[in-house]
């Protein structure tokens with residue numbers, strides 16, 4: 001029997017207050033048992049949170065940049081001090097294996113906080129064009145609505161740049177994984193963030209999320225989640241003409257060019273498999289399509305199968321977040337989801353008795369228009385597609401309603417960069433380049449609008465004013 005973590009109060013106006021809604025149970029995906037209970041917000045709680053954020057806005061917006069940076073640095077230090085608690089919380093609510101919980105779910109958001117503080121200290125809040133002073137001013141109250149797949153990171157990438165800009169925030173975390181957000185609220189409180197600058201209201205999307213999206217006291221909705229819900233939020237927010245930032249789904253391609261030698265091909269396959277299976281495939285930028293030269297397909301299949309075999313469910317590979325999510329992912333495990341020509345090159349690994357696990361799976365000879373090539377799986381399922389030329393590889397990569405992440409692998413670095421420029425996607429990593437915690441993050445096409453993280457994340461929550469003199 002797992003111990004149960006109880007979060008009995010929301011964080012509104014710098015105080016912990018019991019929520020007026022019903023309690024919500026949080027399940028541990030590895031044990032399928034209740035591991036947390038959180039209080040949820042009523043309509044009155046949402047009203048109080050928005051009112052607190054509005055009241056706190058003028059003073060926070062007027063707080064000098066060095067002071068805002070100093071508070072954020074204290075927040076960062078508290079998160080680092082409590083890194084073990086954050087990691088254990090993410091393991092509890094998402095089932096992430098401990099190593100993944102620490103590196104992906106805690107160290108990465110800490111790097112994002114550091115990069116945001118750097119960006120804040122360099123940010124051009126004013127610039128000049130002719131006789132105009134162009135001012136970037138924080139938008140006001142930002143409602144942040146976050147998904148379950150990265151319970152701390154998705155909150156940090158929205159909330160920290162907004163606070164840096166001088167905006168105030170009301171956060172509604174995902175119902176499946178709300179616990180890390182409560183821990184973060186404690187970090188804000190302990191770091192001395194002024195009352196009302198950050199507020200936490202948990203609850204369902206249809207109630208609390210919808211209230212925030214409609215609320216006239218909210219100036220911007222910053223949403224990360226699925227494309228259908230993003231579309232709905234954009235429609236509702238349009239009624240009050242709110243600014244909207246949407247970070248949505250993806251079906252990112254990893255493209256191996258014809259000039260890649262055997263060593264680079266092996267690296268490309270290994271890193272693509274690792275990226276696709278990271279967080280049990282539950283990342284929006286997952287390289288879930290591997291596009292390779294047709295004459296190297298058999299070698300790629302061997303390499304991908306060997307790499308996938310190392311992700312044993314229950315040890316290196318965590319569970320999916322819920323029984324529903326597992327059911328959804330299972331519908332892609334049949335190679336028919338990749339079209340008539342598709343074959344499974346790895347699948348059917350042994351699963352632990354408890355927990356919402358699926359086998360890591362590699363399906364090859366996938367047809368570019370098939371369901372598997374077109375739909376976001378959000379599970380550890382890699383589609384391998386063959387291309388007869390680099391041009392065809394680019395066309396396959398761009399044959400998607402999404403455009404969030406991507407990768408290019410090639411022996412000629414300049415040629416690989418030129419291919420990166422042709423991909424219709426918000427981020428591309430060339431030859432395994434490292435994640436940059438200060439780089440703009442966001443999507444082309446139906447992967448969203450707006451950019452998060454670093455100076456672009458700060459700019460995303462600012463209005464622009466031209467003052468002529």
Ligand code: NAD
Nearest residue numbers: 146147148173174204205209210225226229247248249284
């Ligand atoms: P979701 O769209 O179901 O929910 C996301 C959030 O929106 C949750 O907090 C939910 O409660 C809330 N919500 C739901 N309906 C709402 C409504 N009508 N009004 C207001 N809020 C509402 O997504 P999810 O299942 O939690 O997350 C998985 C999805 O998120 C995947 O599609 C994934 O690709 C996407 N994602 C995108 C990024 C990115 O940065 N682009 C990052 C991570 C996840």
